[in-house]
Amino acid sequence: MAGVSPAWKVCGLVLLAACCARAEKPERPRGHEQVSGWTTNVLQSLEYGVLLEVEGFAASTGGESESDLLLATAAFDLEASLAEWLSGHVGLLWEQYSRETDNLDEAYVAVGSAESTAFYFVGGRFYQPVGNFETAFVSDPLTLELAEMNKTGAMVGYGNGWVDLNAGTFNGSVKKGVPPGEDGDSTLSDFHAGITFFPHETVKFGAYWLSDLMESWTFEKVGEELANLPGYDKDSAAGAFANFYLGRCTFNAEYVSALEGYDIAGGRYVPAAFNLEGSVKLGERVVFGLKYEASNDLYATFDGAVLAFGDKFPGEAAGAVVSYAFHENATVAVEYLHAEKLDDGARGDLATVQLALAF
Numbered sequence: 539m540a541g542v543s544p545a546w547k548v549c550g551l552v553l554l555a556a557c558c559a560r561a562e563k564p565e566r567p568r569g570h571e572q573v574s575g576w577t578t579n580v581l582q583s584l585e586y587g588v589l590l591e592v593e594g595f596a597a598s599t600g601g602e603s604e605s606d607l608l609l610a611t612a613a614f615d616l617e618a619s620l621a622e623w624l625s626g627h628v629g630l631l632w633e634q635y636s637r638e639t640d641n642l643d644e645a646y647v648a649v650g651s652a653e654s655t656a657f658y659f660v661g662g663r664f665y666q667p668v669g670n671f672e673t674a675f676v677s678d679p680l681t682l683e684l685a686e687m688n689k690t691g692a693m694v695g696y697g698n699g700w701v702d703l704n705a706g707t708f709n710g711s712v713k714k715g716v717p718p719g720e721d722g723d724s725t726l727s728d729f730h731a732g733i734t735f736f737p738h739e740t741v742k743f744g745a746y747w748l749s750d751l752m753e754s755w756t757f758e759k760v761g762e763e764l765a766n767l768p769g770y771d772k773d774s775a776a777g778a779f780a781n782f783y784l785g786r787c788t789f790n791a792e793y794v795s796a797l798e799g800y801d802i803a804g805g806r807y808v809p810a811a812f813n814l815e816g817s818v819k820l821g822e823r824v825v826f827g828l829k830y831e832a833s834n835d836l837y838a839t840f841d842g843a844v845l846a847f848g849d850k851f852p853g854e855a856a857g858a859v860v861s862y863a864f865h866e867n868a869t870v871a872v873e874y875l876h877a878e879k880l881d882d883g884a885r886g887d888l889a890t891v892q893l894a895l896a897f
Contacts, residue, residue, distance in 0.1 A: 583620075589613040590895045593676070599877075600884035608634045610892070613643070623652040627664075643688070656698045660706075663690045667704055667732050668748045670779035672790050674827040675859045676873040676892045679813035681792045683851055684836055685748070685777060686755045687730075702744075705731040710753045712761035714770060728753055743780040751775035751796045751809060756838055769801045775809075786819040795834075810834045811851075823863045830856045852886070853879025867897045 591611035597604045612632040619625045624647075631643035646662030666689060671682040678686075691708030710728035727749075734744035748754075750772040752761025764770050777794030795810030810833065817827035831854075838849040857875035864870060870893050877886040 581618075583618055585617045587613075587615045588895075588897055591892055592894075593890055593892045595888060595890040597886065597888045599880060599886035600882070610634060615644075623650050623654060624648070627662075651695075651697060656696055658695050658697065659693070660695075661692045663688065664693075666691065666693070666706060666708070666730050666748075667734075668730050668746050668754075669777060669794060670744065670781065670790075670792055672779075672781055673813070673815060673829075674788065674817040674825055674861070675815070675829060675857065676871050676890050677857075677875060677888075679792070679815070679829075680811040680831045680833045680836060680851055680855070681777070681794050681813045683756050683838075684754060684809055684811040684833065685751070685775065685794045687748070687753060688755060689753070691726075693730075700736050702734045702736075703732075705729070708753075710750060711758055712750060712752045712765050712772070714765045714772070716762075716765065740783045741781070742783075743778070745778040746776065748775045752800075756836075757809070760837065764800065764802055764807075767802045769804070771800070773798050773800055788817045790815040807835050809836055811836055817859075825859075825861045827859045828857070830854075850879075850881045852877035867895060869894045869896075 589611055590613075591609075593608045593610040595606060595608075610633060614630040615628070617625060617627045626647050627644060629644035630641050631637055632641050637643075642663065644662070644664050646660055646664045648658060648660050650656075650658035666687040668687050669681060669685045671679055671686065673679050673682075689708040689710075691706050693704055693706030695702060695704030697703070707726045707729050709724060709726050729749045730747065732744060732746035734742065736742055750761075751757060751774070752764065752772065773796050775794060775796045777792065779790070779792035781791075782789040791812075791814050793810075793812040796808050799806055799808035801807075811831065812833075813829065813831040815827060815829035815831075817825055819825050831852075833851050833853060836851040838851065855875055855877040857873060859871055859873040861869050861871035870891070873888075873890045873892070875888045875890075877888070880886055
């Protein structure tokens with residue numbers, strides 16, 4: 539995720555592909571004809587998308603000013619259905635200053651979840667459903683900064699029109715007593731589970747659980763360092779969310795936290811975050827939103843000293859956003875955020891303009 543700093547990450551998400559089909563030639567051997575027909579059907583099933591986000595920002599934090607222009611997101615996504623119950627998905631993601639080297643965002647196989655069966659299986663690299671993170675803002679909510687995950691793993695689930703249940707496992711990178719960069723226990727020792735309800739088209743709510751919060755995208759490198767400190771032990775996390783879609787108005791609420799916290803070198807470390815957000819659609823093209831969010835012990839990097847961290851996310855933040863869809867595939871948005879309780883109790887202000895193109 540690109541942005542002013544990890545404390546002001548701005549994100550975007552994802553999708554591309556290409557479709558092509560070739561004409562059949564006459565007088566083929568029978569076996570070749572069967573394979574070609576199957577290939578053509580797969581090509582015709584391809585779904586693709588592109589997302590491009592260009593951002594400009596100006597920030598003032600602790601008396602220091604900063605501004606820049608970013609190609610915040612270039613995302614490409616391709617999905618092919620080999621059958622109603624079998625599909626493959628590949629997603630590529632490039633973000634300036636963040637994901638400029640490892641651009642493979644997702645690559646997984648999905649089995650099931652069709653009219654014939656409500657059960658499903660997903661295997662590969664994908665975003666584990668630990669969190670909802672729905673937002674109308676340019677910047678990511680603090681709940682996403684805390685809990686978003688993207689691991690290679692396996693997940694099973696059951697979904698119908700009113701409920702979705704899932705559980706999965708992966709081999710985490712944070713191992714107690716294992717220095718960063720070294721291989722540790724190669725067992726599948728990390729797990730996640732979640733449930734989402736859809737009681738009505740205007741309501742969605744759910745809850746989720748993760749065996750170790752240090753496996754999230756933000757904390758992974760932090761966790762590899764912390765796992766070598768005296769007193770470290772993994773701690774699970776849990777969260778809940780609710781989304782309400784009331785005509786032109788949308789309301790989102792989410793909270794996620796470590797369950798017991800981490801006792802490290804005599805200190806107590808309990809990461810947590812919540813996000814409250816409301817937005818309204820004005821006319822057919824304009825959306826206006828407000829939000830208030832807060833976090834506890836939410837840091838992006840670890841500087842090597844015991845319980846000394848840098849790049850602190852806001853302890854409290856409030857902001858507003860206005861977006862205008864000037865084309866069915868293009869939107870411009872202007873966002874303002876004010877933050878409190880940064881490093882050393884500093885305050886911060888951030889104004890961002892984003893031009894997004896999705897097709």
